[in-house]
Each structure stands twice: as C-alpha cells, then as structure tokens.
Amino acid sequence: MPQIDDKLAPIYEQVVRRNAGEPEFHQAVREVLESLGRVVAKRPDYLEDALIERLCEPERQIIFRVPWTDDKGQVQINRGFRVQFSSAMGPYKGGLRFHPSVNVGIIKFLGFEQIFKNALTGLPIGGGKGGSDFDPKGRSDGEVMRFCQSFMTELYRHLGEYTDVPAGDIGVGGREIGYMFGQYKRLTNRYEAGVLTGKGLFYGGSLARTEATGYGNTYFTRAMLQTGGEDFDGKTTVVSGSGNVAIYTIEKVQSYGGKVIACSDSSGYIVDENGLDLDLIKEIKEVRRGRIGEYVRLKGQGYFVKSGEGSIWDVPCQVAMPSATQNELTGKDAAKLVKNGVQAVGEGANMPSTPEAIRTFQQAGVKFGPGKAANAGGVATSALEMQQNASRDRWSFEQTEARLATIMRDIHDSCYETAEEFGAPGDYVIGANIAGFIRVAEPMRAFGVI
Ligand code: GLU
Numbered sequence: 001m002p003q004i005d006d007k008l009a010p011i012y013e014q015v016v017r018r019n020a021g022e023p024e025f026h027q028a029v030r031e032v033l034e035s036l037g038r039v040v041a042k043r044p045d046y047l048e049d050a051l052i053e054r055l056c057e058p059e060r061q062i063i064f065r066v067p068w069t070d071d072k073g074q075v076q077i078n079r080g081f082r083v084q085f086s087s088a089m090g091p092y093k094g095g096l097r098f099h100p101s102v103n104v105g106i107i108k109f110l111g112f113e114q115i116f117k118n119a120l121t122g123l124p125i126g127g128g129k130g131g132s133d134f135d136p137k138g139r140s141d142g143e144v145m146r147f148c149q150s151f152m153t154e155l156y157r158h159l160g161e162y163t164d165v166p167a168g169d170i171g172v173g174g175r176e177i178g179y180m181f182g183q184y185k186r187l188t189n190r191y192e193a194g195v196l197t198g199k200g201l202f203y204g205g206s207l208a209r210t211e212a213t214g215y216g217n218t219y220f221t222r223a224m225l226q227t228g229g230e231d232f233d234g235k236t237t238v239v240s241g242s243g244n245v246a247i248y249t250i251e252k253v254q255s256y257g258g259k260v261i262a263c264s265d266s267s268g269y270i271v272d273e274n275g276l277d278l279d280l281i282k283e284i285k286e287v288r289r290g291r292i293g294e295y296v297r298l299k300g301q302g303y304f305v306k307s308g309e310g311s312i313w314d315v316p317c318q319v320a321m322p323s324a325t326q327n328e329l330t331g332k333d334a335a336k337l338v339k340n341g342v343q344a345v346g347e348g349a350n351m352p353s354t355p356e357a358i359r360t361f362q363q364a365g366v367k368f369g370p371g372k373a374a375n376a377g378g379v380a381t382s383a384l385e386m387q388q389n390a391s392r393d394r395w396s397f398e399q400t401e402a403r404l405a406t407i408m409r410d411i412h413d414s415c416y417e418t419a420e421e422f423g424a425p426g427d428y429v430i431g432a433n434i435a436g437f438i439r440v441a442e443p444m445r446a447f448g449v450i
Pocket of ligand 1: 093094095096117165166167168169170197350375376378379380382
C-alpha cells in the first residue's frame with residue numbers, strides 16, 4: 001500500500017480519530033495525503049499554519065430533519081445533510097445525493113473530493129456536498145415533490161448564489177432540481193437562478209449540462225488513450241451504471257466508434273455483444289424508470305446477470321468506465337480486468353475503484369483516470385451554467401460543449417504534467433491530487449488562518 005509521508009501521517013491519524021465510523025471519508029483523505037508527501041518535500045511551507053489539517057476539516061456541517069407526508073397520509077422522517085467543505089476557491093459547489101446509503105461520512109468523502117475536482121476545472125468554485133437518506137425509488141412524483149419542498153425549507157437559509165450552489169448527484173435529476181428551485185424561489189421571493197445548477201432549460205438551465213459528466217469522462221479517457229497513440233475506435237468498452245453519467249458516456253464513446261457492450265443498475269448487469277442500443281436504455285431508465293434487465297426482453301438479444309451472481313467487471317473489455325457508485329470496482333475486479341487486457345479506466349462515478357483496484361491498475365501499466373479529474377465535466381458545466389445565469393445569457397449547445405471539451409483537455413494536461421513534475425510520470429492520481437491541492441492551498445495561504 002502506498003505510504004503517507006511521516007510529516008503527514010499525524011494528520012491522517014487525527015482525521016480517523018475525529019471522524020470515527022466514516023471509512024469512505026478516511027479513504028478519500030488517505031488517497032490525497034499519500035500524494036502530498038511529494039509536495040511538502042519541495043514546498044515545506046505548505047505544512048505551516050496547519051493548512052492541510054484545515055483543509056481536512058469542513059468549514060461547516062449542517063444536519064437536519066426532513067419530515068414529509070407520503071401518499072398514504074403517513075408522516076415520514078429523513079435526515080438531510082449539507083457539508084460546506086471549502087470556500088477557498090469560490091462559493092461551495094457540489095451535488096445533492098438522495099439514496100438510502102447516505103450518511104455524514106459519505107457526504108464528507110464526496111465533499112472532500114469535490115474540493116480538488118472543482119479546483120481542477122480552473123473555475124472559481126469551492127467544494128461542498130449534500131443529500132439525504134431519502135430513497136426516491138418507487139416514490140410517486142407527489143411524494144418526491146413534498147420531500148424536496150421539505151428538504152429545501154430547511155436548506156434554503158444556507159444557500160445563495162454567492163454562498164453555496166447545489167446540483168444533482170445520485171437520485172437527484174431535473175425533476176428534483178425543479179421542485180427544489182421552485183421552493184427556494186417561493187421561500188426567498190427571489191428569482192435567483194444561480195442558486196442551483198442542473199436546472200431545466202426553460203428556467204435558466206444550461207444546454208449540455210445533462211450530457212456533461214459522461215461526455216467529459218469520455219474526453220478525458222480519450223486524452224489518456226491518445227498519450228499512447230490509441231483511441232476509442234473499435235475498442236470494446238464496459239460502462240457500469242445506467243443513470244445520467246453512464247448514459248451520456250455510452251453516447252459519446254459510441255460517437256467515437258467505441259463498442260459499448262455492457263451496463264448495469266443495482267439489480268444486475270446486461271451484456272449485448274452487438275453493442276448496446278442506447279435509445280432503448282434511455283427509454284427504460286429515463287421514461288419508464290424501470291430495471292435494466294428489461295433490455296434483454298425488449299431487445300430480444302443479449303443476457304442479464306442478477307446482482308450477486310457475478311460482476312460487470314468479469315466482462316472482457318479494453319476500456320472500463322465505472323459510472324455507478326463508490327467502491328463498486330474491487331481489487332479482485334481490477335485483477336480480472338487486467339487479465340482480460342484492459343488498457344484504460346476512466347472513473348465516471350466518485351471513488352468507484354477501491355485503493356486495491358487502483359494499485360492493481362497502476363502496477364499493470366493501465367491508464368487510470370481518477371474521478372476527481374475524469375468526472376469533473378459535470379461540475380465544470382455547472383460553473384458554466386452559473387456564468388450564464390450571472391450574465392443573464394444563454395449559450396448554444398455547441399459553444400457550451402466546446403468549453404467543456406477544452407476544460408477536460410486542460411484537466412488532463414495539468415494532471416499529466418503535474419505527475420511528471422513531481423516524479424510520477426503517467427500517474428493521474430498523483431497529478432490530480434497535487435494539481436488540485438496547489439490551487440486550493442494558494443488562496444488559503446493568502447487568506448491567513450481562517
Ligand atoms: N454531483 C456532481 C459531481 O459529483 C456534480 C456537482 C455539480 O454540478 O455541482 O461532481
């Protein structure tokens with residue numbers, strides 16, 4: 001296992017001690033601290049004024065009760081969270097996740113990752129994350145609306161276009177953002193378009209925001225392939241998940257001639273060796289809100305493997321794009337992928353590969369793009385949405401997508417060059433962590449001890 005530098009080890013120990021029972025948060029911090037030894041060796045001044053300790057402690061953590069009434073008239077109680085992690089670069093920015101697995105440790109890991117991701121975009125956004133243990137699965141539109149309204153009734157006082165700007169994540173898409181924006185507008189009596197991103201196109205949303213995370217990961221992964229003179233053309237690709245990130249990853253990979261043969265949801269995975277029919281997947285997931293196994297019945301080809309009876313990473317491929325959730329790709333999965341000849345891995349989800357998996361890929365020379373760099377296209381385009389809202393303007397799809405493509409190329413190049421500069425050529429994990437850290441550390445130093 002990569003080691004944490006002696007000077008940084010006490011910081012990690014303190015994070016573990018003060019945040020008991022939050023393993024995902026420890027994992028995210030550990031991965032960054034493992035990279036920072038190389039920085040403090042060159043720049044010991046970053047150890048001054050407990051700068052790194054401060055970066056590991058959220059500026060503010062909000063936990064609140066969310067009561068709402070279901071369709072049967074029963075009162076339900078969920079827990080809401082917003083972790084405002086770092087405002088060194090700009091207003092807190094990051095999504096809201098609605099999923100039964102959400103707890104404070106999950107939100108903290110996501111918020112911590114978001115700081116570096118957002119810094120890598122080169123745009124002025126700080127890091128935050130929020131959500132709830134509410135499970136939207138099987139809930140009616142009315143139930144989702146009442147939940148979102150109750151959630152926003154508490155959260156609105158902590159938000160603002162200059163303060164904190166949430167967006168979507170797992171379980172939060174256009175429908176939920178619409179309900180939350182409506183309630184924010186009603187409570188504040190302000191049409192403050194820039195307070196949320198991922199909005200609908202009729203009320204201040206940005207073209208290309210929906211596609212941005214998947215497209216962005218595809219640009220990033222393509223840039224990694226191109227460093228070895230390769231491209232997606234003809235490459236067999238597996239994309240886990242079938243939500244917003246996965247769908248637009250599949251779309252873009254297919255446009256570059258890649259053959260995407262498998263995707264998944266929490267019920268299992270499907271394989272179609274002829275290449276996935278994306279229109280059918282969109283119909284199943286976005287219109288019917290159904291299960292992925294329906295693909296096989298409706299298409300009359302391919303096969304479905306139930307979750308627990310196999311891993312999507314058993315499917316041989318040259319490019320793997322995990323786009324479901326954290327720690328979905330284990331060391332064992334990585335060993336299988338390597339054995340089957342995988343060449344590149346681009347993380348569409350946040351922290352989908354376990355530390356063992358990352359190590360396995362890197363030791364085998366697989367090009368590995370960590371989520372905080374590879375999936376930054378979503379939040380980058382959120383920042384472009386904020387720009388459009390601030391200037392009361394609206395850009396074309398082409399203009400917005402072109403900005404996204406440039407941003408992803410710049411993120412790739414800055415990770416690549418930073419890794420070289422710090423003696424770890426080809427290591428995008430080290431490149432992303434160090435490049436992101438330096439961008440946040442500089443304003444923190446300028447601001448003094450706050
Ligand atoms: N939830 C997304 C992420 O993980 C997007 C956040 C945003 O657009 O603010 O980066």
